[in-house]
Structures are given as C-alpha cells and as structure tokens.
Amino acid sequence: MISSDFYFRDKIPVAILGATGCIGQKIVQLLERHPWFQIVALCASERSAGKAYGEAVHWLMPTPLPPAIAQMTVQACEPNISCSLVFSALDASVAGEIEWRFAEAGFLVVSNSRNHRLNPQVPLVIGEVNADHLELAKKQPFAKGKIITNPNCSVIGLTLALKPLFDRFGLEAVHAVTLQAVSGAGYPGVGSLDILDNVIPFISGEEEKIEKEPLKILGKLSEQGIQEIPLKISAQCNRVAVTNGHLACLSVKLKQKASRQELIHAWNDFSGEPQQLQLPSAPFQPLHFFEEPTYPQPLLHRSLDKEMAVSIGQLRSCPLLDYKFTLLSHNTVRGAAGAALLNAELLVKKGWVFW
Ligand code: NAP
Numbered sequence: 001m002i003s004s005d006f007y008f009r010d011k012i013p014v015a016i017l018g019a020t021g022c023i024g025q026k027i028v029q030l031l032e033r034h035p036w037f038q039i040v041a042l043c044a045s046e047r048s049a050g051k052a053y054g055e056a057v058h059w060l061m062p063t064p065l066p067p068a069i070a071q072m073t074v075q076a077c078e079p080n081i082s083c084s085l086v087f088s089a090l091d092a093s094v095a096g097e098i099e100w101r102f103a104e105a106g107f108l109v110v111s112n113s114r115n116h117r118l119n120p121q122v123p124l125v126i127g128e129v130n131a132d133h134l135e136l137a138k139k140q141p142f143a144k145g146k147i148i149t150n151p152n153c154s155v156i157g158l159t160l161a162l163k164p165l166f167d168r169f170g171l172e173a174v175h176a177v178t179l180q181a182v183s184g185a186g187y188p189g190v191g192s193l194d195i196l197d198n199v200i201p202f203i204s205g206e207e208e209k210i211e212k213e214p215l216k217i218l219g220k221l222s223e224q225g226i227q228e229i230p231l232k233i234s235a236q237c238n239r240v241a242v243t244n245g246h247l248a249c250l251s252v253k254l255k256q257k258a259s260r261q262e263l264i265h266a267w268n269d270f271s272g273e274p275q276q277l278q279l280p281s282a283p284f285q286p287l288h289f290f291e292e293p294t295y296p297q298p299l300l301h302r303s304l305d306k307e308m309a310v311s312i313g314q315l316r317s318c319p320l321l322d323y324k325f326t327l328l329s330h331n332t333v334r335g336a337a338g339a340a341l342l343n344a345e346l347l348v349k350k351g352w353v354f355w
Contacts, residue, residue: 011035011036011037011038012036012037012038012083012085012348012353012355013037013038013040013082013083013084013085013355014031014037014038014039014083014085014086014087014344015039015040015041015042015043015083015086015087016028016031016039016041016042016043016086016088016089017043017044017077017086017088017089017090017095017098017099017102017109018043018044018077018089018090018091018095019042019043019044019053019074019089020042020044020045020048020053020056020057020058020074021044021089021090021091021186021187022060022089022183022186022187023089023112023336023337024042024087024089025057025059025060025061026061026089026333026336026337027087027089027337027340027341028042028061028065028069029061029063029337030281030333030337030338031341032063032066032069034280034341035280036345036348037085037341037344039069039072040081040082040083041075041081041082041083042072042074042075043074043075043076043077043078043081044056044077045077045094046076048074049075050073050074051073051074052070052071052072052074053065053069053070053071053072053073054069054070054071056074060187077090077094077098077102079101079102079104079105079106079107083355084107084108084354084355085107085108085110085347085353085355086102086107086108086109086110087111087112087340087341087344088102088110088111088112088113089112089113089336089337089340090111091113092114092115095111095113095114095115096113096116099111099113099115099116099147100116100147102145103140103142103145103146103147104142104145105145106142106143106144106145107145108145108148108347108352108353109145109146109147110148110149110150110340110343111148111149111150111340112149112150112336112339112340113149114152114205114209116147116149117149117151117152117213117216118212118213118216119147120225120226121136121137121139121140121141121225122136122137122140122147122148123135123136123137123148123149124150124151124217125148125149125150125217125343125346126150126151126156126159126160126217126339127272127274127279127282127339127342127343127345127346128160128163128270128271128272128273128274128275128282128286129159129160129163129218129272130217130218130219130221131272131273131274133217133221134343134346134347134352135221136226139225146352150336150339150340151209151213151214151339152206152209152210152213152335153180153184153246153329153331153332153335153336154178154180154206154209154210154237154246154248154331154335155209155210155213155217156329156335156339157248157310157327157328157329157334157335158176158210158214158248158250158327159213159214159217159218160270160286160287160310160329161267161287161310161312161325161327162174162214162218162250162252163218163270164266164267164269164270164287165252165254165258165263166218166231167266168258168262168266169254169255169256169258169262169263169266170254170256171229171231171252171253171254171255172231172232172253172254173231173232173233173234173252173253174231174232174233174234174251174252174253175235175250175251175252175320175321176233176234176235176236176248176250177235177236177237177238177248177249177250178210178235178236178237178238178246178248178249179199179238179240179242179246179247179248179249180203180206180237180238180239180240180246180247180331181240181242181243181246181298181331182195182239182240182241182242182243183243183331184203184239184246184331184332185203185239190239195239195240195241196241197241198241199238199239199240199241200238200239201236201237201238202237202238202239203237203239206235206237207235207236207237210233210235210237211233211234214231214233215228215229215230215231215233216228218231242298242299244302244330244331244332245298245299245301245302245328245329245330246328246329246331246335247296247298247326247327247328248326248327248328249324249325249326250324250325250327251318251320251321251323251324252318252321252322252323252324253321253322254322254323258322260315260316260317260323263315263323267287267288267289267312268285268287268288268289270286270287271286272286273346274286274342274345274346277345277346277349279342279345279346279349280341280345281306281308281338281342282308282342282345283304283305283306283308283309284305284309285305285309286305286308286309286310287309287310287312288301288304288305288309288310288312289315290311290312290313291313292313293313293314295311295313295314296311296313296326296327296328297328298328301328302328302329302330303330306333306338307330307333307334307338308330308334308338308342309329309334310327310328310329310334311327311328311329312325312326312327312328313325313326313327314326
C-alpha cells in the first residue's frame, strides 16, 4: 500500500478513448491540474483521428482548452499507445468491443460506458460504496489487462444516498422518480424544440439501469463473485430543461424502524475509502443533508465539494413507504468523469497501476 502523502516525480501517463465527446472532454478538463495523471494520448473515431484535438473537438467546457492539449493529434482507438491506464468515454455502440480489445492487449480500462457493467467478472464501482469489488477484476480472462466500470449517472447519486440507509437500517423497497439534465444525453443531445418549455417522460434504457445496477453495487463479494441484494426498485425517468445536475425524488421502505434524525446522521456521517485515502478527486464529505425546504436544487448544489458530493433534502415521512426525500448529483462529474477518476485513483493506491 502506498502512503497517503505519496507523490509522483513523473506523473502516470494516461489515455482517453472517446476524448472528443461530452464526458471525454470533461475528463480532459479534470486532468488538466490532476496531481497524479498526465494525458499522453487522445483517441476517438476515424472521423477525428489525424486531426489536432483542438480542431476535432467541439469544446464545451467553461475553462479554456489548454494549448498543449489542443495541439495533440487525435489517434484512432487502437491499443498501441504508450501508457497502461486508459479512461473510456466511448459511445456505447462501440465501447464494448474496443474496451475488450484494450484489456486483451494488457491495458487497465476505466470505463463510463454501460456495455460491461453487468458482466459478472467486471467490477461496477462507486469509490465510497464498494471499493472492495475491485478484487472481482482478478477473475477476468485477460493476462494483464482489466476492465473497471462506474455506474450510470443517476445510479451513482442514488446508490450513494442509499448505502448508509442499507448498512444501518436495511432496505426493502425503493421508488425513484428522476428529473435528469440534458447533458446526460451527450452533445448535441435532445433538440431544443423538444426540451424547451417541456419535460420528456422517457430516457431509453434508464429505468432498467436504475432498477438493476444498485443491486450489484450493494451486493456482497465472495469467492463465487458478487451476490446481488434482493431489493425492489421501481424507477421513472424524465428529461428536464436543466444543463447539469440530475435530481431524484425517492421513497424508501426500511427493514428496521429509524427516526428522521437517525437517517440524517447516517448521511452526514457517511464516508468511504476515497476519504480515508484522501484521494485527489474525493469530496471531503460525500453526502450533505440540507434542512432548507427548497433544497437541493441543480443551480445551487451541483458544484458542491468539487462537483463530487450528493445533496439531500426534503426528508419527510411517506404515506406509502417509510420516508421520502430528494437528492441531487452532478451527472457529468460525480455521475461520470469524476467517478472514473476516483476509481483510477483507487486503483493506483491499491497497487494495480504500473507505469
Ligand atoms: P458523446 O458526446 O456522444 O461522445 C462519444 C465519443 O465516442 C466521441 O469521442 C466519439 O468520437 C467516440 N466515438 C463514436 N463512435 C466511435 C467509433 N466508431 N470509434 C471510436 N470512437 C467513437 O457521448 P458522451 O455523452 O460523452 O458519453 C460517453 C459515454 O459515457 C457513453 O457510453 C455514455 O453512455 C456514458 N455516460 C455519459 C454520461 C453523461 O452524463 N453524458 C454519464 C454517464 C455515462 P468522435 O467525436 O470522433 O465521433
């Protein structure tokens, strides 16, 4: 184990697959000042390969594109690059096959895409919730490479809020209604005339992910693999005219009775390995409870604690289940790029990354 104050004389070289997309460029932005990682390759489709990154990307970040990055030549997604750690933000139509090829060639692939999330040999990890599941990757059929995934953007915030309730009181049922930002659909995403002055009560495949992925994440790792928890989740997903920040309204049925104050303590006291290890992308406090009746809100709270914290509020008793509350998390950072960085930082600290 590396001590928590270690630092690198030379940073760890990394590559980004899907570097020109919404999440890819968010990873580029987050890595600009990262203390451990340095970008050595930017990869995308044949449409972008061979061009300067600054020409191939439609830069949507609020900070300027660093000139040294803009000048880098975009490469095709071929496993012939000089690093061992790659972040994948590839479109799901190609991510499955390309990530597999990189793992076969010996790369450690940290993926945002959905393709391998439910593979029984692939860890589906939220740093604070199930860092121990990384061990599952040792079952993968590759000589050296591995694939590690982070969950769907809504699932990350939701499962972080459920984890302390699950540990302390047990969970029997969850009903979730999401109000999801347009950036969750990539760029250009939903047409402006479809979403302005409107709510779209459908996001393809999203409800299934919310109903399925937390069962694996909250599951127990054993010799046989992950034993999923028997929790019933019902989800309804809506796209709303918000740029960033997914809101979710949850009702939960607990196994043991708990007071309102006990739930609040469970959230505010919660932390995990990323906090113990003081990882660079870890929020200081992963869950923040607010008593203000109109909180949490995307505009006010999505940037909390490096855009990596989940804000919770509106806790009250539920006439159908036990309690209901509202939570908010930043979908492209906590729900994607930042979550992938946190997983990579965990892999470094656990000694999985060689360079
Ligand atoms: P996006 O903006 O559409 O970007 C897709 C990326 O994939 C681009 O870099 C694109 O390169 C590349 N690509 C497309 N076809 C390719 C091919 N045939 N070969 C190689 N590269 C190819 O998508 P995104 O929103 O960033 O999402 C990326 C992944 O993260 C998706 O799997 C998505 O489901 C997942 N995710 C997204 C969010 C979110 O909030 N947006 C949250 C969690 C997870 P070109 O520019 O060259 O076409």
